[in-house]
Amino acid sequence: MAFNYDQYIRGGKLPHIWCPGCTYGIVFKSLLRVVDTLKLNRDDIALVSGIGCASRLPGYVDFNTLHTTHGRALGFATGIKMAKPDKHVLVVSGDGDATAIGGNHFIHACRRNIDITVLVFNNYIYGMTGGQYSPTTPLGHMATTMPYGNIDPSFNIPELAKGAGASFVARGTAYHAAGLDRLIVEAIQHKGLSVVEIINACPTTHGRRNKFKSPTDQLLWMKDTFLPAVAFEKLPPEKTAGKLPMGVLYKKEGLPEYCETYYGLVERLKKQKEGRAQER
Amino acid sequence: MGKIKLLQGNEACAEGALYAGCTFFGGYPITPSTEVAxxxxxxxxxxxxxxxxxxxxxxxMAAVIGGSLAGSKALTATSGPGFSLKQENMGFAMLTEIPCVIVNVMRGGPSTGVPTGPGQSDIMQCKWGTHGDHPVICLTPAYVQEIFTETVRAFNLSEKYRTPVIIAFDEIVGHMRERIEIPDPGVLPVVNRTKPTCPPSEYLPYDDSKGDVPPMANFFEGYRYHVTGLNHGTDGFPVNASPRIHTDELRLIRKVEGNKKDIVKFEEYQLADAEVAIFAYGVSGRSAKTAVEAARKEGIKAGLFRPLTIWPFPEEQVAALSKRVKAIIVPELSLGQIIFEVDRCSKGRCGIEGIYRVDGDPITPAQILAKVKEVK
Structure with missing residues (x-):
C-alpha cells in the first residue's frame, strides 16, 4: 500500500513553493516516512528552520513548527531542546543558512553535542534570492554574484561538522532516496548532535547556468558522483577523483550529550541540597 | 517582611526574574551586564x-525565544554592542508574539565605546532598534529595589501582552549596591501567559477576534501550530496580502499603545506646584531628585517627572506637564535623544532644555541645579 503522506501534511498548505525540478520534495517525503517509521508522536516534534527554500518545509507539516531568522534555527532549536530535553528537535537548513550566516551556530551546536538532528539541504546555491554563490558552490561554477565563475573555495559540510564535534555525520542525496530514509532514521536515533548533509538540485538558479540541461541531469550527476562510503574507501586514489562518499561518514557513541550533562548537574545539586538538609 | 539583602542592581534584576518565575536564561558575556548571567x-x-x-x-536571543515557545519564562541580559546584535531576533519575537525579557545595561558610546561607564544613549534603539514598525515596552528603573520590582513587572507585562519587554538601566545602577527587600512569594503579582481553552483543532494562534492578545499555546502541549517571522494570518501561516498585513501590524501596535494606562508607570516628585520640571530616568533621575531637593531648599519650585516606563512614552503626562510649567529640563547620558520625545509632546508650550553628558560620568545634581536656576 502506498505511503499515506497526507496524514502528516497540514490541510490546505500545498502546493509547496518549490520550483519544478527542485529535489526538496523528495527529501520532504523521506522525512515524513522516517517520522512514521520511528513512530514519533507528532506532538513531541519541533521542526525548526531558518530562511531559504529548505526553511519553508516546516510550514507544510503537522508538527510544532518554527520558521525563524536567517541562519539562526540552531539557536532557537537549542533553546527549545534545553527547555524540553525529552522532545525531538529537528532542524532543516540550507547550505547558505547553515554554513554562511549560520556557520557559527552550526559549529557550536556540533561542539555542544546537543541532541538535535540537523538536515542540511545542500543545493550549492542561494536559490530563494535567485542564484548567488554559497559556501558550497563549486569553484568555477556560475552564479549571479560570480558572473565570471566562482573563485570562493567551498566548505565540505560533513568534514566541518566532524571537525566541530558532531557525534553523527552522514551524507545522502535526493537521488538515493531510500538510503536517505535510513540515514535520517539513524540520525534521529543517535543521541547527540547529528548532521545529515543532503545533496539537492536547484535546476532553476544553479543547474541551468552550469551545463545541466535538465533536472534529471543533476540527479544523474548525484548517481555518478556519490559512492557508498565503504566502497569509496576501498578504491585507490586515482579512482576516487571527482567522486564523493555518502552514507554514515562518522559516528561516535557514548559522548556526553549536552542536556543529559546539564540536567545531571541539576540532579546532583538537588541531591546535595537534600543531603545538607538531612545533616541539619 | 521579606528578605533584606545588599545587592547590586544586576543581581537584583536576576532575583526579580526568579521571583517572576523565570526558568530560562540565554546570554553571552558582556560588560556591564555580565553579573546577571x-x-x-x-x-x-x-x-x-x-x-x-x-x-x-x-x-x-534565539535560544531565549525558543525556550519561551517551549513554555519557559525566559531572560537575556546584554549591553550596547550585544543589544545591537539581538535586534533582528527581538523583532522576530515582536512579530511572532513570543514573550521574553531583554535587559540592556546601558554603557557609553557607539561601537565598543565606554564598556565600563554609564550611558543612556541606547534609548532610541530600544524603541527603533529592530527594523519595521513594531510594538515596544521598555522599562527604566533607577534604584536597586526598583530594578527588582520592575523586572517582575517586565515579565508580567511580557506574559500579559505576549510581547518582548526591554529593561534598560545604566551601568551605574547596574553595579551600585543598595539595601533591598525581596518580598515573600505571593506579595507581588506574577502573571502567566493565557493559554487556549479551545480544542487544538480549533486553535488559531493569532486569532484576534476576542481581543488584541490571542491566547498562546506552548509547543508540545498538543496545539501543533506554525510560527513564522513572515507576516501571517490568524492561523500563523504566511500571508502576503492586503488588508491582513496592515490590520495585524496595527493590532500589534495597539496591543501596547492601547494599554498605556496599564503599562505606563512614573514617579512624580514635588511636581504639584512646580514651575520648572525635570524629566529624567535612571541614574539621571536620581541626580535630578537631589537637584529638586536642593532647589526647594533655595525656594525654587522645581519638580521631577521620572518615567519607569519610557516606551510607550508617557505622552499624555508630558503634554499635561508642559501646560503648567515654565520649562522642562531633560538631563540624559547622551547627546540628546529622549529630549526629542519630550519636545514632541510639549508642542512648544514650555521651554525645553537639555543637559547632555557622554564622558563616562553621571550628570551631577549641581549641573542640574545650575540649569534649574538658569531657566526659572
Missing part, C-alpha cells in the same frame, strides 16, 4: 531551570 548560572541549575551561555548574542 553569572547570577543565573549559579541559581538556575539549583531550581531545575535552564542556563545557556551561547556562542554569541544572536544565538542567545
Amino acid at each position: 553569572e547570577f543565573m548560572a549559579r541559581r538556575l541549575p539549583q531550581i531545575g531551570g535552564a542556563f545557556l551561555q551561547m556562542e554569541d548574542e544572536i544565538a542567545a
Whole structure:
C-alpha cells in the first residue's frame, strides 16, 4: 500500500513553493516516512528552520513548527531542546543558512553535542534570492554574484561538522532516496548532535547556468558522483577523483550529550541540597 | 517582611526574574551586564531551570525565544554592542508574539565605546532598534529595589501582552549596591501567559477576534501550530496580502499603545506646584531628585517627572506637564535623544532644555541645579 503522506501534511498548505525540478520534495517525503517509521508522536516534534527554500518545509507539516531568522534555527532549536530535553528537535537548513550566516551556530551546536538532528539541504546555491554563490558552490561554477565563475573555495559540510564535534555525520542525496530514509532514521536515533548533509538540485538558479540541461541531469550527476562510503574507501586514489562518499561518514557513541550533562548537574545539586538538609 | 539583602542592581534584576518565575536564561558575556548571567548560572541549575551561555548574542536571543515557545519564562541580559546584535531576533519575537525579557545595561558610546561607564544613549534603539514598525515596552528603573520590582513587572507585562519587554538601566545602577527587600512569594503579582481553552483543532494562534492578545499555546502541549517571522494570518501561516498585513501590524501596535494606562508607570516628585520640571530616568533621575531637593531648599519650585516606563512614552503626562510649567529640563547620558520625545509632546508650550553628558560620568545634581536656576 502506498505511503499515506497526507496524514502528516497540514490541510490546505500545498502546493509547496518549490520550483519544478527542485529535489526538496523528495527529501520532504523521506522525512515524513522516517517520522512514521520511528513512530514519533507528532506532538513531541519541533521542526525548526531558518530562511531559504529548505526553511519553508516546516510550514507544510503537522508538527510544532518554527520558521525563524536567517541562519539562526540552531539557536532557537537549542533553546527549545534545553527547555524540553525529552522532545525531538529537528532542524532543516540550507547550505547558505547553515554554513554562511549560520556557520557559527552550526559549529557550536556540533561542539555542544546537543541532541538535535540537523538536515542540511545542500543545493550549492542561494536559490530563494535567485542564484548567488554559497559556501558550497563549486569553484568555477556560475552564479549571479560570480558572473565570471566562482573563485570562493567551498566548505565540505560533513568534514566541518566532524571537525566541530558532531557525534553523527552522514551524507545522502535526493537521488538515493531510500538510503536517505535510513540515514535520517539513524540520525534521529543517535543521541547527540547529528548532521545529515543532503545533496539537492536547484535546476532553476544553479543547474541551468552550469551545463545541466535538465533536472534529471543533476540527479544523474548525484548517481555518478556519490559512492557508498565503504566502497569509496576501498578504491585507490586515482579512482576516487571527482567522486564523493555518502552514507554514515562518522559516528561516535557514548559522548556526553549536552542536556543529559546539564540536567545531571541539576540532579546532583538537588541531591546535595537534600543531603545538607538531612545533616541539619 | 521579606528578605533584606545588599545587592547590586544586576543581581537584583536576576532575583526579580526568579521571583517572576523565570526558568530560562540565554546570554553571552558582556560588560556591564555580565553579573546577571553569572547570577543565573549559579541559581538556575539549583531550581531545575535552564542556563545557556551561547556562542554569541544572536544565538542567545534565539535560544531565549525558543525556550519561551517551549513554555519557559525566559531572560537575556546584554549591553550596547550585544543589544545591537539581538535586534533582528527581538523583532522576530515582536512579530511572532513570543514573550521574553531583554535587559540592556546601558554603557557609553557607539561601537565598543565606554564598556565600563554609564550611558543612556541606547534609548532610541530600544524603541527603533529592530527594523519595521513594531510594538515596544521598555522599562527604566533607577534604584536597586526598583530594578527588582520592575523586572517582575517586565515579565508580567511580557506574559500579559505576549510581547518582548526591554529593561534598560545604566551601568551605574547596574553595579551600585543598595539595601533591598525581596518580598515573600505571593506579595507581588506574577502573571502567566493565557493559554487556549479551545480544542487544538480549533486553535488559531493569532486569532484576534476576542481581543488584541490571542491566547498562546506552548509547543508540545498538543496545539501543533506554525510560527513564522513572515507576516501571517490568524492561523500563523504566511500571508502576503492586503488588508491582513496592515490590520495585524496595527493590532500589534495597539496591543501596547492601547494599554498605556496599564503599562505606563512614573514617579512624580514635588511636581504639584512646580514651575520648572525635570524629566529624567535612571541614574539621571536620581541626580535630578537631589537637584529638586536642593532647589526647594533655595525656594525654587522645581519638580521631577521620572518615567519607569519610557516606551510607550508617557505622552499624555508630558503634554499635561508642559501646560503648567515654565520649562522642562531633560538631563540624559547622551547627546540628546529622549529630549526629542519630550519636545514632541510639549508642542512648544514650555521651554525645553537639555543637559547632555557622554564622558563616562553621571550628570551631577549641581549641573542640574545650575540649569534649574538658569531657566526659572
